[in-house]
Amino acid sequence: MDNQTLTKEIFKQQEMLGNNELSRDDIEFILNQLTSKSINLMRKKDLLQSQKTKVDHDLIKTEKEITKNKNRLEFICQNKHKVSILLKKQQSKRYIKGRFWWEGKQRDVQIGSEKTILSLLKNLKKSQIIKGLKINNREKLNWKFIKADKKLNEAVQTIGRIKATGYILKKVNGEGILHNHSSEVDNHNKNKNKLAIKPSPNVETNENINMDWYADWKDENF
Numbered sequence: 739m740d741n742q743t744l745t746k747e748i749f750k751q752q753e754m755l756g757n758n759e760l761s762r763d764d765i766e767f768i769l770n771q772l773t774s775k776s777i778n779l780m781r782k783k784d785l786l787q788s789q790k791t792k793v794d795h796d797l798i799k800t801e802k803e804i805t806k807n808k809n810r811l812e813f814i815c816q817n818k819h820k821v822s823i824l825l826k827k828q829q830s831k832r833y834i835k836g837r838f839w840w841e842g843k844q845r846d847v848q849i850g851s852e853k854t855i856l857s858l859l860k861n862l863k864k865s866q867i868i869k870g871l872k873i874n875n876r877e878k879l880n881w882k883f884i885k886a887d888k889k890l891n892e893a894v895q896t897i898g899r900i901k902a903t904g905y906i907l908k909k910v911n912g913e914g915i916l917h918n919h920s921s922e923v924d925n926h927n928k929n930k931n932k933l934a935i936k937p938s939p940n941v942e943t944n945e946n947i948n949m950d951w952y953a954d955w956k957d958e959n960f
Contacts, residue, residue, distance in 0.1 A: 741769050741770060741773070742766065744769065745765050745766040745769060746762065748765055749761075806841070813903070817899050819838055819840075821895050821901075822837050822895075822898075823884075823894050832852065833849070833854075834851075835849055836899075836901055838898070838902050840902075840906060848901070849894065849898050855894060856873065859871065859894075867896065868896055871893050
């Protein structure tokens with residue numbers, strides 16, 4: 739039923755009950771206004787729903803990034819990650835490598851040859867990073883001896899953890915985090931005056947309402 743027919747019917751019913759406060763034109767105007775407002779409120783709802791979907795997606799993504807960054811910081815700063823050590827033989831060469839898990843994948847780092855490890859242990863002991871370890875000044879430090887001595891084994895694992903931290907630092911730097919930092923600072927300085935959210939204007943109710951205001955408001959505030 740079109741508005742004119744509906745207006746006529748409503749006016750007739752009101753008139754039959756003695757309600758003459760509103761004319762037929764008044765009733766038609768009210769119906770047009772309510773119809774227009776309903777249409778525009780549905781458009782607003784669609785826009786809000788679309789924005790909510792995006793915000794929900796961004797929120798989940800941001801929460802994952804927070805957890806990821808937190809784990810990376812703990813890995814780099816606390817130096818408590820577990821690194822297992824094992825002997826690797828490649829042709830005539832032997833070296834010890836460290837193995838650890840990071841972000842769902844197994845990673846390997848080369849700790850060094852037995853001779854190199856002896857030099858590294860001396861440096862760490864001198865720097866007080868490892869303590870209470872007696873290091874013989876023999877030229878070779880074989881794998882069998884490392885596995886048999888608990889303190890020596892833990893000291894080599896410490897080297898592995900430091901190597902693993904270096905691995906993560908290189909990986910993070912490879913993602914361009916240092917370059918992105920300067921860009922983020924510049925963008926923050928440019929946008930810091932745009933953080934205040936403007937109030938939403940009232941929805942107009944005339945028939946020729948323009949919904950561009952809402953798109954503009956959404957862009958400014960989100």
